[in-house]
Each structure stands twice: as structure tokens, then as C-alpha cells.
Amino acid sequence: MKNNLPHCIVALILLLGGRLGADENRDIKIVGVQKIWDAAPHNAFTDLERFNGSWYCAFREGHGHAGGGDYGKIRVIASNNGTAWKSVALLQTKRVDLRDAKLSITPTGELLLNSCEYRVDDDSADIRNNTSVTYRSKNGTDWSVSMQIADKGYWLWQTTWRGDTGYALGYQWGNRDATRFYRTTDGNQYTL
Numbered sequence: 001m002k003n004n005l006p007h008c009i010v011a012l013i014l015l016l017g018g019r020l021g022a023d024e025n026r027d028i029k030i031v032g033v034q035k036i037w038d039a040a041p042h043n044a045f046t047d048l049e050r051f052n053g054s055w056y057c058a059f060r061e062g063h064g065h066a067g068g069g070d071y072g073k074i075r076v077i078a079s080n081n082g083t084a085w086k087s088v089a090l091l092q093t094k095r096v097d098l099r100d101a102k103l104s105i106t107p108t109g110e111l112l113l114n115s116c117e118y119r120v121d122d123d124s125a126d127i128r129n130n131t132s133v134t135y136r137s138k139n140g141t142d143w144s145v146s147m148q149i150a151d152k153g154y155w156l157w158q159t160t161w162r163g164d165t166g167y168a169l170g171y172q173w174g175n176r177d178a179t180r181f182y183r184t185t186d187g188n189q190y191t192l
Contacts, residue, residue, distance in 0.1 A: 044059060044060055066120065070097060076140070112187045113135040
């Protein structure tokens with residue numbers, strides 16, 4: 001079985017971009033905490049991105065953390081000032097739990113949302129029935145239909161862009177050879 005540890009180390013270095021131990025981060029202090037959304041019984045797995053002069057926050061809405069019959073949706077909210085927030089999109093797929101919304105900006109200036117379509121009712125211990133997908137938006141409010149990316153069964157996380165290339169880690173539950181390092185130049189096609 002192939003050892004993926006060297007690939008994971010390289011991926012972490014690229015994704016962190018030299019942020020570990022950065023001197024400028026040592027004086028950061030939390031000056032306030034504000035609830036920006038609570039319209040569902042359970043809101044979790046957030047991400048935040050600055051796009052076209054506004055803040056965009058994406059997260060999963062559901063009845064609870066996860067489980068059969070809990071078909072989570074991805075809510076996208078936006079704010080011009082970080083104080084007043086409004087819903088700009090609700091992404092959902094029938095009988096699918098959408099999870100782990102991660103935002104990034106593509107080299108062509110589109111807002112990209114990575115997510116995972118998890119079929120909780122068709123899952124088993126040895127086969128994870130999930131598909132990684134992306135949604136795209138040119139304005140933050142109108143979103144494309146989902147597009148499957150990566151390999152079925154692999155849960156792809158945040159796409160991090162360096163120049164014109166995006167990088168993402170994907171993992172598969174229950175498989176000892178579980179982690180893969182993907183790259184993309186367009187946010188549609190992800191290759192190993």
C-alpha cells in the first residue's frame with residue numbers, strides 16, 4: 001500500500017502558506033463576538049470569504065449534527081459591514097445531506113463553494129456514499145447547479161489557491177490509504 005504521508009506533509013505546507021509562527025499574528029486579540037444567524041435548529045461548519053466588497057459566510061443548516069433523515073442545506077449569508085447579515089442563497093439537494101461548505105475565489109474572479117453531498121440513508125461502514133461537489137457564483141447570489149468533482153467516496157475540503165492553481169485534500173473514511181492531494185486550475189476538474 002502506498003504511503004501518503006509525504007504527500008500530506010507537502011499539502012499542509014502549501015495550504016498553510018507559511019502561516020505557522022508568523023510574528024504578525026502574536027498580538028491578535030478577540031475584541032467581540034456576535035451571533036450572525038440562528039434561523040435553523042442547528043447551524044455549523046462555517047466558512048467566511050471576502051468577495052466583491054462584501055463578506056460571505058456559508059454553513060450547513062440542519063436538525064442536528066448529522067444522521068439518517070437529517071438532510072442538511074447550505075446557507076450563504078452576506079454582509080457589507082460585518083454587522084448586518086442577510087440570506088443570499090440556500091443550496092439543497094433532495095434526500096441528500098449537504099455538508100462542510102468551503103468558500104474560495106477562483107483565478108477568474110468567481111466565488112467557489114466546495115461541499116459534500118452525503119447520502120446518509122444509503123451509507124454503510126465499508127462504503128461511504130458521498131460525492132464532493134462545487135457551486136459557482138459570479139455575484140454571490142446566483143449559484144450554478146452542483147458539479148461533481150474528485151473521486152466518488154472522497155470528501156474534498158477547502159480549495160486553496162496559489163496563483164492560477166487550486167489545491168485541496170480529500171479523504172475517504174475507513175480506508176487506510178485514505179488521503180489524496182488534488183489540484184485544479186478551474187475549480188471544475190480536480191486531478192491527483
